[in-house]
Amino acid sequence: MNNKTIQEEQARMDKVIAIITAEADQLKSEYTTKLEIQKQLLKQSSEIRINNSSSEAMWETSGELREFEQNLTIKSSELIQVQNRRTVLEKMQEDPYFGRIDYQNLAYSEEEQIYVGIGSLFEDNENYIVDWRAPISALYYEGNVGDTVKLRIGDRFQAFEVDLKRQFRVQAGKIVGMIDTDNVMGDPYLMEVLEAGSSSLMGPVVATLQKEQNRIVRDTQSRNVLIQGVAGSGKTVVMMQKIAYLLYAFRAHLKTDEILLFSPNRIFQAYISQVLPSLGEWDVEGNTFPQFIQQRVTNFKMIPNEVGENTAIQNVKGSSAFYGALERYSQLLKNKYLLFRNIMREDDVLISKEEIQEIYSSIDSKGTLAAKLEILRARLLQRLDELRVSSLDADWVDDALQHYDTDSLHRFESQSHNIVKMESYMRQQIVSDAFKPIEHRVNSQAHIRYRAQYLHFLKSIPNLMNLESFHVSTEEWSDHIGDVREEMRKNRFYYYDMTTYYALLLQMKGMMTQKSYQYICIDEVQDFTPFQMRLLKKLYPRARYVMAGDLNQNIWQNRLDYDVLKNIFEEEEIKRHLLLTSYRSTKEVMAFADQFAILDDQETKPIRSREKPEVLFRESQTFTKDLKERLDERVARGERIAFLTPTSAGIDKVVSFLDEWGVDYQTIYTDDTIMNKQIVAMPIGLAKGLEFDVVVGVGTDEIIASIAGSNNQQIWYTIFSRAMHQLYLITSNKDSKLLQGIDPETYKIVE
Numbered sequence: 066m067n068n069k070t071i072q073e074e075q076a077r078m079d080k081v082i083a084i085i086t087a088e089a090d091q092l093k094s095e096y097t098t099k100l101e102i103q104k105q106l107l108k109q110s111s112e113i114r115i116n117n118s119s120s121e122a123m124w125e126t127s128g129e130l131r132e133f134e135q136n137l138t139i140k141s142s143e144l145i146q147v148q149n150r151r152t153v154l155e156k157m158q159e160d161p162y163f164g165r166i167d168y169q170n171l172a173y174s175e176e177e178q179i180y181v182g183i184g185s186l187f188e189d190n191e192n193y194i195v196d197w198r199a200p201i202s203a204l205y206y207e208g209n210v211g212d213t214v215k216l217r218i219g220d221r222f223q224a225f226e227v228d229l230k231r232q233f234r235v236q237a238g239k240i241v242g243m244i245d246t247d248n249v250m251g252d253p254y255l256m257e258v259l260e261a262g263s264s265s266l267m268g269p270v271v272a273t274l275q276k277e278q279n280r281i282v283r284d285t286q287s288r289n290v291l292i293q294g295v296a297g298s299g300k301t302v303v304m305m306q307k308i309a310y311l312l313y314a315f316r317a318h319l320k321t322d323e324i325l326l327f328s329p330n331r332i333f334q335a336y337i338s339q340v341l342p343s344l345g346e347w348d349v350e351g352n353t354f355p356q357f358i359q360q361r362v363t364n365f366k367m368i369p370n371e372v373g374e375n376t377a378i379q380n381v382k383g384s385s386a387f388y389g390a391l392e393r394y395s396q397l398l399k400n401k402y403l404l405f406r407n408i409m410r411e412d413d414v415l416i417s418k419e420e421i422q423e424i425y426s427s428i429d430s431k432g433t434l435a436a437k438l439e440i441l442r443a444r445l446l447q448r449l450d451e452l453r454v455s456s457l458d459a460d461w462v463d464d465a466l467q468h469y470d471t472d473s474l475h476r477f478e479s480q481s482h483n484i485v486k487m488e489s490y491m492r493q494q495i496v497s498d499a500f501k502p503i504e505h506r507v508n509s510q511a512h513i514r515y516r517a518q519y520l521h522f523l524k525s526i527p528n529l530m531n532l533e534s535f536h537v538s539t540e541e542w543s544d545h546i547g548d549v550r551e552e553m554r555k556n557r558f559y560y561y562d563m564t565t566y567y568a569l570l571l572q573m574k575g576m577m578t579q580k581s582y583q584y585i586c587i588d589e590v591q592d593f594t595p596f597q598m599r600l601l602k603k604l605y606p607r608a609r610y611v612m613a614g615d616l617n618q619n620i621w622q623n624r625l626d627y628d629v630l631k632n633i634f635e636e637e638e639i640k641r642h643l644l645l646t647s648y649r650s651t652k653e654v655m656a657f658a659d660q661f662a663i664l665d666d667q668e669t670k671p672i673r674s675r676e677k678p679e680v681l682f683r684e685s686q687t688f689t690k691d692l693k694e695r696l697d698e699r700v701a702r703g704e705r706i707a708f709l710t711p712t713s714a715g716i717d718k719v720v721s722f723l724d725e726w727g728v729d730y731q732t733i734y735t736d737d738t739i740m741n742k743q744i745v746a747m748p749i750g751l752a753k754g755l756e757f758d759v760v761v762g763v764g765t766d767e768i769i770a771s772i773a774g775s776n777n778q779q780i781w782y783t784i785f786s787r788a789m790h791q792l793y794l795i796t797s798n799k800d801s802k803l804l805q806g807i808d809p810e811t812y813k814i815v816e
């Protein structure tokens with residue numbers, strides 16, 4: 066490209082940056098003013114007191130307060146908008162746009178030009194930058210020079226011919242690279258991005274988003290979407306850019322807090338946490354499923370489960386059949402088996418469990434279990450009202466009267482000088498005070514013995530589903546119930562039990578109180594069990610689901626596949642997309658890793674090439690020296706290195722040779738750890754979705770023996786596919802099970 070063109074482009078960019086800077090400065094002062102107003106409003110609202118002197122005054126002051134609150138909400142959402150725009154402008158000052166497209170609209174034969182960036186920029190009716198999410202920007206992703214591309218603009222399709230596609234690489238406002246691309250050369254900047262080092266934070270991928278990824282991002286027609294793909298094919302990238310796209314395309318009626326995003330663990334959550342904010346979209350609620358459940362079952366502590374300890378019993382609890390059993394069980398509870406407790410006032414039984422049972426049986430309800438229990442609650446409240454009246458002359462009220470303190474007596478005296486009336490007031494007060502907490506308990510349905518009910522449900526399972534098909538005997542099941550009971554005594558629940566317990570609570574309490582989300586986005590959907598997916602779908606039946614996953618990374622062996630999903634979504638459409646290009650790992654890493662995957666008719670298409678994976682033997686005399694030799698150089702280059710094992714127990718084995726090597730490292734055992742060292746050792750369950758320049762998979766015989774279950778290939782596939790540039794594998798010796806059946810051409814042995 067000649068210098069003149071570069072100078073012209075730079076001159077334009079300088080002009081654009083000046084406009085951005087002017088807008089940023091103006092927004093800065095606007096932000097300060099708005100913030101000041103907000104502070105004033107907050108101060109004033111805290112000064113408003115509800116005036117209780119008369120009902121008119123109360124009505125007036127509470128109206129005033131409401132108005133203030135509404136004003137505050139509007140002002141704070143304006144503040145957020147200004148802040149979001151400022152973030153985008155700040156980024157655009159450094160790097161205003163990454164692409165230029167010259168095209169003709171074939172309907173009008175007009176020659177036009179757009180520059181595409183992370184946000185839009187207008188001045189005096191001129192469009193200096195077009196947001197990458199605008200309909201016309203699809204030309205950047207869809208079109209190559211000479212292509213005719215049809216795009217839906219507004220409510221109709223229009224055809225465009227691409228005449229020029231220019232990509233820019235910009236640093237601190239200066240063009241450091243510029244390329245006109247065509248079909249033949251593909252996307253040279255993509256290679257540059259992929260060759261770069263790994264990062265502990267994922268960034269937005271809009272400049273190099275690929276055609277097949279862009280199509281999924283922009284697919285808003287399908288009700289539910291399932292993005293399947295090989296490891297490193299950009300499923301997370303697509304999911305994150307899709308969320309940003311939805312927030313742009315539906316900005317008039319989709320708010321950030323109407324999207325719920327599930328991540329596999331909190332380390333991954335931190336890894337992706339900056340993608341949306343750096344595109345100017347804050348506040349999308351992120352969660353992991355265990356967190357989601359723990360927030361809803363607060364009176365128990367969760368015992369997390371580990372990869373490789375997957376037992377047949379967990380398979381039962383994760384299954385669709387188990388959810389079906391739960392539904393059937395709640396139907397049965399409508400007539401029988403509900404476990405009630407007495408409603409007490411101190412040591413006196415106010416309403417006995419037998420009476421509650423009688424009331425419950427007398428209710429003829431065609432609705433759900435929750436609806437019937439709701440009627441029971443109302444009846445019990447009525448019954449409490451009757452008891453309240455009949456308690457006015459009770460002995461305990463006489464007793465309480467005798468012990469009234471003088472202050473309260475004076476208060477009653479001031480209300481009435483008639484001694485009979487005064488006593489009646491006092492009795493009513495005593496009874497009302499005593500009944501308030503009881504009413505509260507009835508309202509929260511504390512008359513149901515939830516814990517015992519859960520154990521009863523577990524005990525009923527052999528009658529509700531076929532345990533044999535899960536290879537679990539009735540004895541094993543009842544032993545397991547013993548364990549669960551033991552843990553419950555300590556107020557602890559296994560992860561799967563806590564989920565089931567919550568599902569049972571919902572059957573009893575109803576789903577009505579759930580916040581409604583428009584979109585539920587799930588990354589690593591294969592980590593969900595069919596049970597959990599069913600539960601989510603029940604909770605949020607009207608939401609649209611965007612799911613991404615790779616069945617080959619099903620390290621928990623949850624058995625969630627497309628057919629199961631289809632079943633759960635019943636009649637609803639699930640549009641499947643398949644991504645096969647691996648952007649993360651090199652050809653050599655994938656050639657090795659793919660042998661641990663079931664790829665059926667799919668074929669991974671990696672696009673970069675480097676060294677073959679190397680296998681080191683722990684029992685070799687030169688092991689530490691060999692490892693050190695290979696890694697010291699990489700450490701010096703600043704590459705991020707992860708030692709990955711199937712379970713956290715394996716990490717203890719890794720520590721020994723990291724110590725022998727004498728290097729600074731971090732071990733990660735739980736997902737609330739902040740990953741902040743260049744060398745880390747962690748179990749794969751916590752490295753889900755992450756990537757490192759170098760991965761050292763550790764699979765000594767001892768470690769292999771410690772994982773239960775027969776099909777552990779997916780664990781190894783997931784471990785190996787975390788490597789971007791180089792993979793090392795540590796086995797005990799050359800006879801390792803891990804190497805059996807693996808093509809020796811795909812790796813090198815270090816001897």
Ligand SMILES: Nc1ncnc2c1ncn2[C@@H]1O[C@H](COP(=O)(O)OP(=O)(O)OP(=O)(O)O)[C@@H](O)[C@H]1O
Binds near residue numbers: 255270278299786
């Ligand atoms: N179009 C793209 N341009 C630049 N980088 C990309 C692109 N697509 C994917 N990548 C990069 O490839 C790597 C893998 O992407 P991502 O994590 O989204 O894949 P994934 O399919 O979710 O992987 P896995 O399922 O194995 O966790 C990331 O570093 C990501 O930034």
